[in-house]
Amino acid sequence: QRHIRVVLTNGVAGVGKTFSVQKFTLDWAEGSENQDVSLLVLLSFRELNLIRDEQYSLLTLLHVFHPTLQKVTAEKLAVCKVLFIFDGLDESRLSLDFINRKVVSDVTQKSSVNELLTNLIQGNLLPSALVWITSRPAAANQIPPSCVDRVTEVRGFTDPQKEEYFRRRSSDEELSNRTISHIKTSRSLHIMCGVPVFCWITATVLEHMLTTEQRGELPKTMTDLYSHFLLVQTKRKKNKYHEGHETSPQELTEADREVLLKLGRLAFEHLEKGNIMFYQEDLEQCGLDVTEALVYSGLCTEIFKRESVIFQKTVYCFVHLSVQEFLAAVYIFHCFTNRNTQVLKDFLEDTMEKSLQSKNGHLDLFVRFLHGLSLESNQRLLGGLLGQTENSPEIIQRVINNLKRMDTYDISPDRSINIFHCLMEMNDHSVHQEIQEFLKSENRSEQRLSGIQCSALAYMLQMSEEVLDELDLKKYRASTKGKQRLIPADFSDLPKVSYDSLIIAYFICIHRLSGCELSVIHCNTIAAALKSNPSHLRQLDLSDNYLENLGVEVVSAGLESPHCRLETLRLDNCELTPSSCSSLASALKSNPSHLRDLDLSHNKLQDSGVKELCGFLQSPDCRLETLRLKNCSLSEISCSSLVSALKSNPSHLRKLDLSENDLQDSGVKDLCGFLQSPDCRLETLRLSKCSVTHERCVCLASVLKSGSSHLRELDLSRNKLKDLGVRKLCFGLNSTNCRLETLGLVHCHLSLIDGLSSKKQRLRGCGLSEISCSSLVSALKSNPSHLRELDLSRNDLKDSDLKPLLDLVEDPDYRLQTVRSVSGVSPCCFHQYCPKHS
Numbered sequence: 001q002r003h004i005r006v007v008l009t010n011g012v013a014g015v016g017k018t019f020s021v022q023k024f025t026l027d028w029a030e031g032s033e034n035q036d037v038s039l040l041v042l043l044s045f046r047e048l049n050l051i052r053d054e055q056y057s058l059l060t061l062l063h064v065f066h067p068t069l070q071k072v073t074a075e076k077l078a079v080c081k082v083l084f085i086f087d088g089l090d091e092s093r094l095s096l097d098f099i100n101r102k103v104v105s106d107v108t109q110k111s112s113v114n115e116l117l118t119n120l121i122q123g124n125l126l127p128s129a130l131v132w133i134t135s136r137p138a139a140a141n142q143i144p145p146s147c148v149d150r151v152t153e154v155r156g157f158t159d160p161q162k163e164e165y166f167r168r169r170s171s172d173e174e175l176s177n178r179t180i181s182h183i184k185t186s187r188s189l190h191i192m193c194g195v196p197v198f199c200w201i202t203a204t205v206l207e208h209m210l211t212t213e214q215r216g217e218l219p220k221t222m223t224d225l226y227s228h229f230l231l232v233q234t235k236r237k238k239n240k241y242h243e244g245h246e247t248s249p250q251e252l253t254e255a256d257r258e259v260l261l262k263l264g265r266l267a268f269e270h271l272e273k274g275n276i277m278f279y280q281e282d283l284e285q286c287g288l289d290v291t292e293a294l295v296y297s298g299l300c301t302e303i304f305k306r307e308s309v310i311f312q313k314t315v316y317c318f319v320h321l322s323v324q325e326f327l328a329a330v331y332i333f334h335c336f337t338n339r340n341t342q343v344l345k346d347f348l349e350d351t352m353e354k355s356l357q358s359k360n361g362h363l364d365l366f367v368r369f370l371h372g373l374s375l376e377s378n379q380r381l382l383g384g385l386l387g388q389t390e391n392s393p394e395i396i397q398r399v400i401n402n403l404k405r406m407d408t409y410d411i412s413p414d415r416s417i418n419i420f421h422c423l424m425e426m427n428d429h430s431v432h433q434e435i436q437e438f439l440k441s442e443n444r445s446e447q448r449l450s451g452i453q454c455s456a457l458a459y460m461l462q463m464s465e466e467v468l469d470e471l472d473l474k475k476y477r478a479s480t481k482g483k484q485r486l487i488p489a490d491f492s493d494l495p496k497v498s499y500d501s502l503i504i505a506y507f508i509c510i511h512r513l514s515g516c517e518l519s520v521i522h523c524n525t526i527a528a529a530l531k532s533n534p535s536h537l538r539q540l541d542l543s544d545n546y547l548e549n550l551g552v553e554v555v556s557a558g559l560e561s562p563h564c565r566l567e568t569l570r571l572d573n574c575e576l577t578p579s580s581c582s583s584l585a586s587a588l589k590s591n592p593s594h595l596r597d598l599d600l601s602h603n604k605l606q607d608s609g610v611k612e613l614c615g616f617l618q619s620p621d622c623r624l625e626t627l628r629l630k631n632c633s634l635s636e637i638s639c640s641s642l643v644s645a646l647k648s649n650p651s652h653l654r655k656l657d658l659s660e661n662d663l664q665d666s667g668v669k670d671l672c673g674f675l676q677s678p679d680c681r682l683e684t685l686r687l688s689k690c691s692v693t694h695e696r697c698v699c700l701a702s703v704l705k706s707g708s709s710h711l712r713e714l715d716l717s718r719n720k721l722k723d724l725g726v727r728k729l730c731f732g733l734n735s736t737n738c739r740l741e742t743l744g745l746v747h748c749h750l751s752l753i754d755g756l757s758s759k760k761q762r763l764r765g766c767g768l769s770e771i772s773c774s775s776l777v778s779a780l781k782s783n784p785s786h787l788r789e790l791d792l793s794r795n796d797l798k799d800s801d802l803k804p805l806l807d808l809v810e811d812p813d814y815r816l817q818t819v820r821s822v823s824g825v826s827p828c829c830f831h832q833y834c835p836k837h838s
C-alpha cells in the first residue's frame with residue numbers, strides 16, 4: 001500500500017544475487033523489461049570500496065563509474081526515473097553511518113561515498129530515485145529497517161532444480177544419474193546443493209572422480225569433498241600448464257603447497273574479519289606475488305579469481321566463500337601441526353568455542369572443516385599440506401567426547417547444530433543413532449534429551465525426507481533451551497544451507513509449537529514455511545507464546561501467501577491486540593479458502609479486532625468451520641458484527657465459542673436471530689460466562705424448537721440463568737424438533753435465590769432445589785431421543801433432585817448417557833445411581 005522506494009534483497013553466498021541484478025540490468029538495457037525506468041545505475045560495493053576515502057558528488061560519482069553518463073546533468077537527473085542498484089553490501093568496506101550523518105540533498109554537493117549512500121537510501125538525496133541493495137543476510141542489518149520498504153530473498157535451487165542443474169551440465173546421462181544418486185545418499189551434500197555454486201563444486205569433484213577410474217569411496221562429508229576439490233583443481237591446472245605431465249592428484253608439488261598455504265593465510269586472516277574481497281595489498285601482505293606465482297600456478301582461475309579491474313585496481317576473491325573457509329582451515333591446521341604447542345583436543349576446543357560466540361556463524365563451516373581435517377583419511381588425501389599430526393584413535397575419541405559434552409547452554413540453536421555437524425565430519429554417528437532410536441522408541445516422553453541430542457534431533461527433523469505427522473514440543477523432555485534448539489533460529493544466518501528445503505522439511509512436521517518462547521525470528525521462519533512452494537504446513541499452533549504485534553505481522557505475511565494452505569491456526573493466549581488482529585484478518589481475507597479452524601481465545605481483541613475479522617468471515621470464499629473467541633474482551637457489539645458477517649456467508653461455520661465475553665442479553669438476541677436463519681449450520685455454540693440471563697432463554701428455546709436449527713451442543717454454563725431460565729429453556733428442549741445432544745448448565749445459579757451465600761450452602765450440605773431438575777426431567781421425557789450429555793455441576797443440587805435425571809440415564813428409552821454434577825452430590829451417591837457412567 002505504500003510507495004516502494006528502497007528494496008533490500010537477501011541471499012546466502014553464491015545463491016545468485018549478483019546474477020539476478022545483472023539479468024535485471026540486461027533485460028532493461030535490451031529494452032525488454034522495466035522500461036518505465038529511464039536510467040539504471042549498477043554499482044557494486046566492491047568497486048565503491050576503492051574510492052571510500054575520496055570525495056565525490058553523486059553526479060560525478062555517476063560520471064566516474066559510468067563515463068557514458070557524462071551528458072546526464074543534475075536537471076535531467078531530477079526529472080527522470082532513476083534506479084540505483086548497489087550490489088553486495090556484505091562486501092562493503094565503507095562504514096555506513098545512519099546516525100551521525102551529514103544531510104546531503106544536492107546531487108552536485110561533494111561528500112564522502114558513505115554520506116552519499118546514506119543520504120540516498122534515506123531519501124534526502126534525490127528522493128525520487130529508487131534504490132535496490134543486495135546483501136548476504138548477516139550484513140543486511142547495516143541498513144536500518146525503517147529505511148527499507150521491502151525485503152526480498154533469493155532462495156537458490158529447489159530439489160527438482162538441483163537435478164536439472166546436473167542433467168543440463170553434462171550430456172552424459174549416466175554420469176548425471178550417478179552424480180544425482182550419490183548426492184541423494186548424502187543429506188548434507190544434498191542440502192548444500194540448494195546454493196548453485198555448491199552444485200558446481202560438487203559436480204566438479206564427482207564428475208572428475210566418476211570419469212577417471214578413481215579408486216576409493218566418493219566423498220560424503222564436506223571435508224572429504226573439499227579436499228578432493230582442491231586436488232582436482234590443482235590437477236586441472238597442471239594439465240593446463242604442463243601438458244603431458246599427468247601426475248596423480250595425490251601429489252602436490254612443493255610450489256603448489258607454498259601457494260596454497262599463502263592463500264590459506266589470506267583466507268584465514270580475512271575470514272576472521274568477515275572479508276571476502278581482497279585487493280593487491282592484501283595479497284602482498286600474505287606473501288602472494290600477484291604477477292607471477294598466482295598466474296603461474298593457475299590456481300588463480302580455479303579456486304581464486306581475479307574479478308574486475310577498475311581505477312587500475314584488481315579485485316580478488318575465492319570462487320566461493322566455502323573455499324575460503326576450507327583453505328583457512330587447512331592453513332590453521334598446518335600452523336597447529338608445525339608449532340605443536342597445543343594438544344589437538346585443546347586446539348579444536350578453543351577454536352570451537354570461538355566459533356560458538358559468533359552471532360552470524362561466520363566460523364561455522366571453518367570449524368567443521370577443522371574437525372574433519374583431524375581425521376587421518378582426510379590428512380592422507382591432502383598429503384604434505386597439513387604436516388604431521390599425532391592422531392591416535394584415543395585422541396580422536398577424546399575430541400569427540402569433548403564435542404558431545406560441550407556446554408551449549410547459552411548459544412544459539414544454529415551454532416549448537418554446528419557441533420553436531422562437526423561430529424558428522426569426524427564420522428561419529430553415535431548421537432545420530434541415539435536419536436534414531438529415540439524416534440523409534442515408545443517411551444519418548446519419558447526420556448530426557450541432552451543439549452547435543454536436541455541439536456541432533458533438530459538437524460534430523462530439518463533433514464528428514466519423511467513428513468512427520470507431528471512435532472509437539474510439549475511431548476519432549478528437555479530444558480527450555482534444549483526445546484528452543486528444535487526450532488531453528490534463523491536459517492538465513494546459515495550461509496551454506498539451502499533455506500528452502502530446510503524449512504519445508506522441518507516445518508512440515510510442526511503441528512504444535514506451543515508452550516515455548518517464540519521470538520520474531522522464529523516467526524520469520526514460520527512465515528517462510530507458510531510461503532514456501534509447496535507449503536506443507538496444515539496446522540500451526542502457536543498458543544501460549546508471546547507473539548505481540550510484530551510476531552503476528554510476520555506470521556500474517558506468511559498467511560497471505562497464495563501458497564499457504566494452512567487449515568488450522570491456533571493463537572490462543574498470544575498477547576494479540578486489536579491491531580494485530582487487523583493484520584491477521586487482512587492476511588486471511590486475501591487467502592481465505594483454506595482455513596477451517598481458527599482459535600484466537602484469550603487475547604484482548606476487543607470489538608474493534610473482531611470487526612476486522614468479520615471482513616474475512618464474510619468473504620464469499622471463507623470456509624471457516626470453527627471459530628474460537630473465548631475471553632477476548634468482547635461486548636454485544638462483536639455479536640452483532642459477527643452475526644451480520646455470518647449472515648452474509650452462513651453455511652460453513654459449525655462451531656462458535658464466545659465464552660467468557662460480556663455479551664449480555666442483546667448479544668445473545670442477535671445470535672438467536674442468526675441461529676434461526678435457514679442457512680445457518682451452526683452445531684456447537686458456547687456461551688459460558690457471557691452474562692446471559694433468564695430473559696434470553698426464551699429466544700434460545702425458540703431456536704431449539706425451530707425445525708431448522710442444527711444445534712447439537714449448547715453451553716450456557718456460568719450464566720445466572722436460575723431456575724426460571726432453565727424452565728424457559730425447557731420449552732425448547734421438550735420440542736420434538738430439538739436435536740440438542742449436549743447441554744452445559746454448570747454453575748447457573750439453579751435453584752438458588754440470589755444472594756444466598758456459599759456459607760449457607762455448606763450449612764445445608766447438598767443445596768436446595770428440585771425445580772430445575774424436574775423441569776429438565778419433564779422436558780426430556782417429552783423429547784427423549786437426542787440429549788446425551790447434561791452438565792449440572794456446581795449448582796446447588798441435592799442427590800434427590802438428581803435422582804429422576806439419573807433414572808433417565810439408566811432407562812434404555814432415553815439417549816441421555818451422562819449427567820455431571822460435581823458439587824452437591826457426593827461421589828458415592830452418584831456412583832450408586834449411575835455406575836456405568838461414573
Ligand SMILES: *[C@@H]1O[C@H](CO)[C@@H](O)[C@H](O)[C@H]1NC(C)=O
Nearest residue numbers: 172173174175176177178180
Ligand atoms: C537416468 O535416470 C533417468 C530418470 O531416473 C532414467 O529415465 C534414465 O533412463 C537414466 N539414464 C541412464 C543412462 O541411466
Ligand SMILES: *[C@@H]1O[C@H](CO)[C@@H](O)[C@H](O)[C@H]1NC(C)=O
Nearest residue numbers: 440441442443444446447448
Ligand atoms: C525407554 O525404552 C527403552 C527401550 O525402548 C529403554 O531402554 C529405556 O530405559 C526406557 N527409558 C525410560 C526412561 O523408561
Ligand SMILES: *[C@@H]1O[C@H](CO)[C@@H](O)[C@H](O)[C@H]1NC(C)=O
Nearest residue numbers: 573601602603604631632660
Ligand atoms: C482472559 O484473557 C486474559 C488475557 O487477555 C488473561 O489474562 C485472563 O487470565 C483470561 N481469563 C481467564 C478466565 O482465562
